[in-house]
Amino acid sequence: MLRKLIKHEFRATGRIMLPLYLVLLATAVGANLSARGMLETRYVALDILGSLLVVAFTLAIIGVFVMAFVLMLQRFYKNLLQDEGYLMMTLPVSIHQHLWAKLIVSAVWFAATVLAVLLASMVAAYDVGVFKEFLLIFREFFLGLRMLKISEALNGTVILAEAVVLLFLAMVAFSLQFYAALAVGHSYPNHKMALSVAFFFGFQFVIQFLGSMLVIGLDKIGAFHFLDRWTLTPAASVHVGLLICIVGVVIYGAIFYGITTLFLKKRLNLE
Numbered sequence: 001m002l003r004k005l006i007k008h009e010f011r012a013t014g015r016i017m018l019p020l021y022l023v024l025l026a027t028a029v030g031a032n033l034s035a036r037g038m039l040e041t042r043y044v045a046l047d048i049l050g051s052l053l054v055v056a057f058t059l060a061i062i063g064v065f066v067m068a069f070v071l072m073l074q075r076f077y078k079n080l081l082q083d084e085g086y087l088m089m090t091l092p093v094s095i096h097q098h099l100w101a102k103l104i105v106s107a108v109w110f111a112a113t114v115l116a117v118l119l120a121s122m123v124a125a126y127d128v129g130v131f132k133e134f135l136l137i138f139r140e141f142f143l144g145l146r147m148l149k150i151s152e153a154l155n156g157t158v159i160l161a162e163a164v165v166l167l168f169l170a171m172v173a174f175s176l177q178f179y180a181a182l183a184v185g186h187s188y189p190n191h192k193m194a195l196s197v198a199f200f201f202g203f204q205f206v207i208q209f210l211g212s213m214l215v216i217g218l219d220k221i222g223a224f225h226f227l228d229r230w231t232l233t234p235a236a237s238v239h240v241g242l243l244i245c246i247v248g249v250v251i252y253g254a255i256f257y258g259i260t261t262l263f264l265k266k267r268l269n270l271e
Contacts, residue, residue: 002093027059081182180199
């Protein structure tokens with residue numbers, strides 16, 4: 001059933017995000033044409049058109065990021081906290097499946113948006129000479145990989161996998177902090193959105209306060225000095241750092257996940 005929910009979420013959000021990506025790429029082409037011949041000419045009309053194309057590309061970048069964020073909030077808000085919630089809650093699906101469907105789809109769109117902006121930036125800055133230099137760097141990179149030892153190549157692969165996991169978990173935790181605030185705020189009969197905003201900032205204050213107290217406490221008992229005693233290779237240090245970050249993000253996200261599921265199960269108020 002989770003797969004069906006994810007499929008439904010992608011259909012609902014893809015109708016908005018995919019056309020936006022096409023608009024982004026179109027404005028990137030326009031920005032490229034602008035940089036290659038429309039700006040700083042003797043024709044005022046071309047200068048104005050070129051400047052407008054660059055502005056349109058900038059606005060398109062901002063727009064896709066804002067829309068990915070808005071959709072992340074809107075799908076949770078409209079599906080589970082408004083009138084649609086009456087229907088969604090009658091489905092033979094658990095709260096966890098509803099939540100994970102939205103988290104997974106939101107994380108995918110965040111990642112896709114970053115990749116689309118990177119691709120659009122490459123299109124906007126495209127130049128034959130730059131492209132040739134990029135291919136040479138790519139070739140040198142693969143030649144370097146062939147010279148690496150198996151252990152070094154394995155370390156690099158594991159580090160890349162850990163970074164991808166950390167990025168995914170970070171995007172999930174990012175979504176959960178908003179979901180938790182909305183779930184708590186909408187458990188009240190009145191001023192739901194205002195309370196959601198208040199709870200969001202309240203959660204941030206409490207988490208930052210507790211996090212600072214934890215760091216100070218660990219420093220006082222010498223936990224950080226204990227780590228200094230370890231003799232780690234550079235690769236091992238990267239592994240340890242990434243794993244610590246993963247654990248921290250998991251704890252951070254788990255707090256908001258628990259709050260969200262608790263209020264959706266026990267305190268959901270659709271009136």
